[in-house]
Amino acid sequence: MSSTLAGPLTDHCFTSVAHSGTAKGKSITIAGVPTYLSAPQAPAASGVETVILYFSDVFGPFYINAQLVQDYYASQGFTVVGIDYFFGDPVHLHLDKPGFDRPTWRTKSVEQARASVPKWVDGVKEMFGTNVNYCAVGFCFGAPYVFQVAATNMLSCAAVAHPTSLTEELLRASKVPLLFSCAETDSAFPAPFRRHVEDILVEKKATYYFQIFSGVSHGFGTRGDPEVETERWAKEECQRAMVGWFKRFTST
Numbered sequence: 001m002s003s004t005l006a007g008p009l010t011d012h013c014f015t016s017v018a019h020s021g022t023a024k025g026k027s028i029t030i031a032g033v034p035t036y037l038s039a040p041q042a043p044a045a046s047g048v049e050t051v052i053l054y055f056s057d058v059f060g061p062f063y064i065n066a067q068l069v070q071d072y073y074a075s076q077g078f079t080v081v082g083i084d085y086f087f088g089d090p091v092h093l094h095l096d097k098p099g100f101d102r103p104t105w106r107t108k109s110v111e112q113a114r115a116s117v118p119k120w121v122d123g124v125k126e127m128f129g130t131n132v133n134y135c136a137v138g139f140c141f142g143a144p145y146v147f148q149v150a151a152t153n154m155l156s157c158a159a160v161a162h163p164t165s166l167t168e169e170l171l172r173a174s175k176v177p178l179l180f181s182c183a184e185t186d187s188a189f190p191a192p193f194r195r196h197v198e199d200i201l202v203e204k205k206a207t208y209y210f211q212i213f214s215g216v217s218h219g220f221g222t223r224g225d226p227e228v229e230t231e232r233w234a235k236e237e238c239q240r241a242m243v244g245w246f247k248r249f250t251s252t
Contacts, residue, residue, distance in 0.1 A: 019226055023067035025074070031123030033116050036061040036082035038074035045077065050133040050156075050250045053124060053149065054082035055117075055142025057222060058109070060090030065222045069239060076243045078135075079128070083120050085113035085145075109141075117145050125154065133250040137242055139222050140164050140188075150174040157249040159242045161221030164188045171200055177207035179245045181238040185217040211241055 025038035036054070044050060052073050056066050061082025070080040084090075086109055094100040124134075136158045138146035143163030150158045151173035159179035160166075166189075178201070182194055194210070201208045213234040216224060221238045224231030 019065045019068055021064065021068045021071075023064065024071045025067060025080070027062070030081065030083075030127060031116075031119040033120045033123070034062075034084035034087060035120070036067060036070060036080075036084070038067075038070045038080040038082075040074050040077045040079060042077065046251045048131070048133060048250070049128070050078050050135060050246065051124065051128050052078045052080045052246065053121070053134065053136040053146075054080055055136065055138035055145045056082055056084075057140035057142060057219070058086075058091040058106075059223070060084055060086045060092075063090060063092065069222055072239055073137075073243060073246075076247075078243075078246060081124055083117065083145075085109065085116050085120075087112060087116075113141075113145060117148065121149055121154070135159075135246045135250065137161075138163070140219065144170060147171065147174055150176045150178070157245055159245050161238055161242075162186055162189055162218045166197075168200065171197060172204065174206070177209075177245070177249055179209045179242060180211070181221055181241065182210060182212045183216045183218050183220050183234075184212065184214045188218055209241075209245065211238070213238070 025036050028035050028037045054061060054070055059066060061070065061084050066082065070082050073080045091105065094105065133156045134154050135156055136146045136149050138160045140162055141164060143160040144165045146158050146160055147166065147170040149155055153175065155176045157177040159181065161181035162183055180197065182189060198210065213220060215230040216234045220231055220234050222235070224235045226232045
């Protein structure tokens with residue numbers, strides 16, 4: 001039986017500080033699934049397009065924080081597509097409602113993601129073709145779906161931040177270079193789990209990179225407080241590292 005390397009969603013997964021900015025992407029549909037699309041302003045320097053598959057946390061790809069992150073990737077020369085496996089029903093629409101049944105919402109969302117991700121990935125490949133590079137990035141809820149795609153021959157590399165629901169089976173099946181962006185305080189991905197992941201990657205002779213930020217907790221990569229210097233810097237450095245990772249393996 002596969003062991004757990006990152007736990008289930010915790011309270012930190014459902015808290016956020018909304019960021020400010022104007023989204024530059026648009027809403028499209030891929031394989032019947034709502035999708036955020038953010039396109040680069042100029043062609044890739046290499047002449048080969050790179051498409052980033054964005055797997056969001058429970059706030060979804062249309063949450064302003066997620067839109068701004070995807071737009072940042074696009075500003076660096078990538079085409080970004082973010083799957084809305086919540087189908088217009090992200091968690092933040094419910095957090096202020098008395099009696100919100102979070103476990104039921106989570107179960108429904110996991111089932112929707114499980115059903116929609118494979119056909120959506122196929123739709124992305126059909127839309128962009130085979131003469132492009134593909135990478136994937138996932139935050140919290142989205143991390144296991146990154147690893148599902150990383151087990152195929154589609155990706156050049158992948159990255160996750162503060163993952164949840166990661167199993168040893170998923171990790172061992174990955175075929176691509178992996179970046180982990182981690183928080184010092186993370187009940188879903190605590191230090192013992194993180195170190196076990198590293199042990200497995202060493203055993204596999206995988207190509208990997210860990211960054212661990214002190215003074216921040218689960219969710220910092222997309223939902224930290226920009227007014228707190230430590231959280232702002234960790235979030236920005238996380239995203240800079242991911243862009244560098246994508247460029248390293250795609251020459252974008």
